Amino acid sequence: MDTDGRITFDLPLRSAEGRQLLLRLRPKKGLPEKTVHVLDLEPADDGRRRAVLGPHPVLAEGRWDVYLLREPGSRRQRLRPGLRDLRALVDGHLHDWPSPLAVRIPYVTRDGHLAVRAWLRPAHAEVDCIDVTDRSMTVGARLHGATLLEGAVVCLRLRGGNGTLRVAEPRAGRDGRSFSFTVDHEELAAGTSAESGVWDVFMQPAEGAPLVRVARLLDDVADRKEVFVYPTVTLDGAGVRPYYTVDNDLSVTVTKAG
Template identity: 40%
Template structure:
């Protein structure tokens, strides 16, 4: 929306994201008396007042302690002569978000990433998870995926397992032992063969979860994802190769790890091509 000859929105907003979840907004130009964040689908709204320092541009702060539910929040300028209007993203300083590490006592992991939407407007992607299993290094080999990660807000025990849950089919689960390490670290090697059973003619999607206490103790599962950096949408940025499933799967069936639109980790099983 900002190319030559295209319509420009009346306000441009710069952002500075801080590691604790605070986001600072600076508005270029006079007019609005505040900013409004509106969550898609739910319509939840958060209003931020603008302050006008003696020198400098109007500013608004989304405090780390403010409640901001998980999802995508569109940013509007409010109170201007034309009412609420979407804003253009200006400079986005996300340096403190790169490979950040929450405190060891953090019960809840909060992540907020300002980003440019597909239509050129400003939005904030927000996550709030307790506990949280952060995906780290992924190693793709023929017929398997080795995952390393770190759990925040809980401790993986000796009976911890990684579960692959077949999307849309409650109760269909494949489990592999998770090897715990220090400071919440865990790792697991997931063979693709067991995920390829049944009819894969239309593809199958397996979502990856960590069960920190194992299955026998009945503790809750924790969705495995990656949110502790500056990338709001990993799906199209981190692309992994597909591999033959092996393990008795039909020839030509492949498996590909990928991040969903919510930055959660999953595995896609594809049928033979042709």
């Protein structure tokens, strides 16, 4: 991986007879395949074959499975990953990203194959830290592709709650992009009428502006949900816990006793 999003695929000698790589956007369950991207394999100096996925075209958001094509139009063969050099991604959160934000992370699937996780968003709020106490949680984040203006608010939207919102006041940093906010556990528990609920976290950078999802995307971790695990706080019989979704977006789950 390069810092500009370029991915270089090197295939060893035993796979050198392949002619192309095919990246397939994994369709949702029950839907047909719609989007593929084909890369030509070219000879490299060390006898390998090499394919380069440049920063353009921008990949649509989703998971892209990687295949080898021995001949154009031939049967696809899934690839297994060798060494993945992702050092260029580690400090991605320290850089300014333009709009739209386009992120790619090569990763290993659960069944051991190579894939690329891509995000494509008009703007993004990158989580820096989450501090959980017995009464509240405080989140620090930074906007990319947008700037904090008058009327900015943080919105927590109850999933499936017919538009139920809780609003938090952001504390803006001097750069006009960094901010932090605090969420009261008791307030979220009181707003969850069912036995359990999930609150998705958004930033609205100006009054009337589109909501920007708060997430953590700008490093080398493709699937964060099982890696960054925060404690559950129990308050008046309700368990409250921040977590990252399968898309690395920040949400808060509330589970009531009984």
